[in-house]
Amino acid sequence: MDDLACAFKERRATIGVVGLGYVGLPLALAALRAGFSVIGFDVNPERVARIGRGEPVIAHLDGEAMRAALATGRFSATGDMARLAEPDAILICVPTPLTRQREPDLSYVRATAADIARTLRRGQLVVLESTTWPGTTTEVLKPILEATGLRSGQDVFLAFSPEREDPGNAVHTLAGTPKVVGGDGDAARDLAVLLYGQIVARTVPVSSTATAEAVKLTENIFRAVNIALVNELKVVYDAMGIDVWEVIEAAATKPFGFMPFQPGPGLGGHCIPIDPFYLTWKAREFDVATRFVELAGEVNRAMPHYVVDRLALALDRRRGRTLHGAEILMVGIAYKRNVDDMRESPALKLTELLEARGARVAFHDPLIPEIPPTRAFPHLTGRRSVALTRGALEACDAALIVTDHDGIDYGAIVAHAPLVADTRNACARAGFTGATIFKC
Template sequence: MTNSVPTAVGGPVTETTARDALAARIEQRTATVGIIGLGYVGLPLIDAFVRAGFSCQGFDVDASKVDALNAGRSYIKHIDSARVAGWLSDKMFTATADMRRLAEPDVLLICVPTPLTDARDPDLKYVVGTCQAIAKALRPGQLVVLESTTYPTTTRDVMVPILESNGLTAGKDFFVAYSPEREDPGNPNFSAAQIPKVVGGLDEVSRDLACQLYGSAVAGTIAVSSCEVAEAAKVLENIYRSVNIALVNELKILFDAIGIDVWEVINAAKTKPFGFQAFYPGPGLGGHCIPIDPFYLSWLARKHDQTTRFIELAGEVNTGMPRYVIGRLAEFLNEAGKPIKGSKICLLGVAYKKDVDDPRESPSFVLMELLLQRGADLTYSDPHVPRLPSMRHHDLPAMESRELTDEFLASQDCVLIATDHSAFDYEQIVAHAPLIVDTRNATAGVTAGREKIRKA
């Protein structure tokens, strides 16, 4: 799948010849698309481009991921192994950990993590490291697109100087754009190919090439005037959700105090056919985007002597929810004459959202830490996460998911529903567990045994 470097006939590569050569390759589906970061964003992108007729190369520093994919094995639930095997058998995909091969693709899409530091500042080490690797291999005519969520100006001020360190000039020798990922794991209605892509370029040529590329593989493109607008659009999408989830979390605490069921309130309010969008409370925020990305903008605001009060307040409310849940659980156990210490508590669901296998930033890990600190005899069950993964910011003992037999449920003092997976049999859980603390309204359809259910 190695492509020759585009060259001008009888002369050096110019901006025009580089642009035209790449545009022709994209049009003819002969361009090779390189995806850096083979996770929950990278693999769905590969699927979209392979389906559109493009050959893809996957790059990842994790050799175990590379080996699995080259053997036709997927490690992500919504991209199954049969699909990966199909890419391989059709000779449309290969994976590598050799970053020296970054010169081979015509397009490089960067899909690496952008976490926060312990001080809640942006941590761009993965973006920086990836750009440094690209700079060593970068050749004229390539298009480099950052998809990782970040603060406005990252592409222009952080990424481009690193890429230009090898002597090539962005916008002339190679092209740069930003197009934020919009992956929604577990949503069967919107695969990567079905979600429109916002695209901003370092210049018009870069933007147009990126729009042409994505337009060949996804539902549509929305061209914006700059990388900064595209970066800001992604952060806005996640801030919108964070603030509204914080609002219903705060209302949940208030309504609990005065004996009103927040879930019933939301269900009533959402019958209004205009002017209202339902958001739902929970034990805290999870996933790589919503708990993290708003703080990228608040950090940028501080750099410009501005404040982002909504963002900061939403963060305070959402990060405080796990402690609220454990406080309520302690009250419910106390009603039964039991302390948390020594009580057998099984937490249901460690994935951050329903019916996915993605545990990133899951509030379940905070809940588990709080329960262990209080001396609980803790277990968990999650059909999508058979073993407790190692997490950067959580120090938890090794655990394996427990089977929810009638006998096991009956032996627990409390079952805490943290993630409302469809695979859980809620009628069985309510029938056999002595106390159920439900943070997701997962037991709403259960009629028998409701005296054992508590909302938190």
């Protein structure tokens, strides 16, 4: 432990990051900037090769910083899991999705744990960052590692520190965001705090790995419930002829007791649509109901259906036609503004629902030239973005704004599309109004 602590303090330790996606790659670069040597591990050979060539794999990341890191010789990417013996600390940043039955899928965590166990040596710190249910670190990860004969807290050290990455957020960076840390014992917690203390501005130690796991779920459940609330208010206020965005903007002027959340066409991203159900699943073990969480999930999952119904209504009233045979141009398909991330994007469900009702759907997204493979919508893989031209806008029956990227010409959409269905209030925020705009 003392040797490892000195290596962290002096920043001469080697850090291994498993999973070079939207969480792992920014973390690897932050560790490099702090002065550590970093080995990145990923099972996707194409991603490893692109990173090794210094090519951008995530749009909002500083590609120049990655190329500079490669040039120092302190950073490398590999798919060779046998090299997991080399790092002094291994940070696990792999996906934790849901199954089609909405139950936790820890296959990536278990596979990574098995890879680590094959080369595990005394004096290594292993930290899980992937969001999961309280108890995963000690109930799933620990037994796999201890099957090697090495003991947590004596030979190796085990901790949990939830990722707090917000892709595309230039204000709250990884290094500037406090890092919650829980350990399997005081020694592991202190070592993890010491490591992250070199990388981020502030660490927040908690009493256990389960507490740290619960912190992450609580953060995302808070967001999921409040987004569900404003989505439900949108439905109610629409029926009353009230603009929910105007209501929220006015309510946000109250300097206390109110936090604005924005409605939308449904939840997206890897966290908010998924993480709350890790708690509902675990809560069943204790015979406890999670009614708020499950109700929020129902409301948010219903939003794509609501948007399609509103679009159908708008086409009927303003264009005198049905969805069947209609040409829909979907504007923006990323799960959030200004990122190239399609994970759990409501655009995928919207496309499926629209096409099930006979519409023909094309899309434009300046950050996503092609729909990548997804677990739930494999039939949409490979579809390509079309140019947002005057001709494309005039040829469609409706432009459906799903993701409000900054780089989109909303003036052209309002000027040339015969109907604009805006799920993000993007046109109004850009200063455009008109009879063709229908908020939904």
